[in-house]
Amino acid sequence: MKQADFVSLIMPFKDKVFRLAKRLLVSREEAEDATQEILLKLWKNKEKIVEYKNVEAFSMTMTKNFCLDRLKSKQAQNLKIVHSNYTDNNSSLQKQLEARDSMGWVSKIMEDLPEQQKIIVQLRDIEQYDFSEIAKMLDMNETAIRVNLSRARKTIRQKLNNTHSYGVK
Amino acid sequence: MVLNNIEKLLEKYDNAETSLKEEAELRAYFESENVDAHLEHYRPMFQYFSQSQKEQYTKDVPLNTNKTRLYQWISVAAVAVLMVGFFIPNWGSEIKTLAEYTPEEQKMYLETKHALAMLSNTFNEGASSFGTLSLASENFNIGLEKASHITEFSEITNRLLKN
Missing domain, CATH: 1.10.1740.10 (RNA polymerase sigma factor, region 2, helix turn helix motif)
Structure with a gap:
């Protein structure tokens, strides 16, 4: 080659x-x-x-x-x-900027997810692979992937919802 | 109607039951301007997903080809061949005595020997005639010495004449 x-x-x-x-x-x-x-x-x-x-x-x-x-x-x-x-809670300039940017929230929320869920969200929601492909890549069955993905999506939505309605993290 | 549909899709989405096509629909909806207020909080999520899709890997990767390896070994092979050539010059030929050769070969050998002997004889003759030449050159040298005596003599007479 x-x-x-x-x-x-x-x-x-x-x-x-x-x-x-x-x-x-x-x-x-x-x-x-x-x-x-x-x-x-x-x-x-x-x-x-x-x-x-x-x-x-x-x-x-x-x-x-x-x-x-x-x-x-x-x-x-x-x-x-x-x-x-x-863990510096005195909001640094960086953090303030990120907080203003709602996409920064999503990235923060995703950082907090467990690794397995991170990988699955990445492969499904960002790279848009089929469940069968993801199953092959991760050597898991599709049901387990769906469960993990559902959990991850719900966590993201929940946290986003909180941030959105109260403006706190 | 559209809203109703989107809400259904979102529920399916949360349970990870949507197909890729339905997810694309959702993404398209949240990228448009008219997102319903109570679904607003979903927006950054889908925007984030479609934005992170665009991130690219820009670094170059050094891909080395290993062609050069073959050339490195050629010199080693050449040296090995040379060494073999030095240490085993006559491969497979043992030293024979004259008696082991066939009579024809023996005859040929003797004839060659004879011819070479004759050649060397004539060379020797040539060398002896060189000997007479060297004698002659000796006589010349003696003559030169005498001539130098004469020049000395003439110098002395010149001095005497000056006085």
């Missing part, structure tokens, strides 16, 4: 890999590193991936596993670089 073939193979889903990585790792730099790592892994195994039926699903599974490993190792080292553990 030539470089050009490989690039055209990964082109349709490299952004999806990046967005999933960013959803899980939060920081943009971390997500970029993870994406690069995954694309290089694919490149190294380029002879083998031709045999896979669905390279995209395979790559998404790889991304999910890679990012979860990354998070686990970071927690083990007690070194969380992501800014979600930033």
Whole structure:
């Protein structure tokens, strides 16, 4: 497989890999590193991936596993670089700006979801994959995915509703 | 009517029972301007979803081809071939004595030897005639020495004449 073939193979889903990585790792730099790592892994195994039926699903599974490993190792080292553990309640300028922006709320709410639900919302609501595809990627059955997705959507709606009606988080 | 439909869809959506097409419908509705007030709080969610869809990965990935590896090994192979050439110069040929060759080969060998001996003889003759030449050159040298005596003599006479 030539470089050009490989690039055209990964082109349709490299952004999806990046967005999933960013959803899980939060920081943009971390997500970029993870994406690069995954694309290089694919490149190294380029002879083998031709045999896979669905390279995209395979790559998404790889991304999910890679990012979860990354998070686990970071927690083990007690070194969380992501800014979600930033507990300064004296609203900083950054936070004020984000609070004004209602889309910032959604991103905040999604950060608080459990990892499994984050992945499912990302794959379904943002990347718009079929349930069968998601089931393959995550190695789960469709019912479990629906349950998780429903929970996630309800949580997001609830929190959004609260913010919307009271203006508090 | 539309509102009623959307509300139904939203309920299905919350239970994760909507199809991709229905979700696209919802997204389209919340992206439009006329969202009903009591559904307003859904808006940022769908907007966020469609906006995060646009985020792109812009970094370049260095894809190294490993073509160069083959060329690296060519030099190693060349050295190996050379080494084999040095250490095993006559592969598979043992040293034989004269008696082991066929009579024809023996005859040929002797003839060649003879011819070479004759050649060397004539060379020797040539060398001896060089010997006479060297004798002649010795005589020349003696003559030169005598000539130098004469020049010395003439110098002395010149001095005497000056005085």
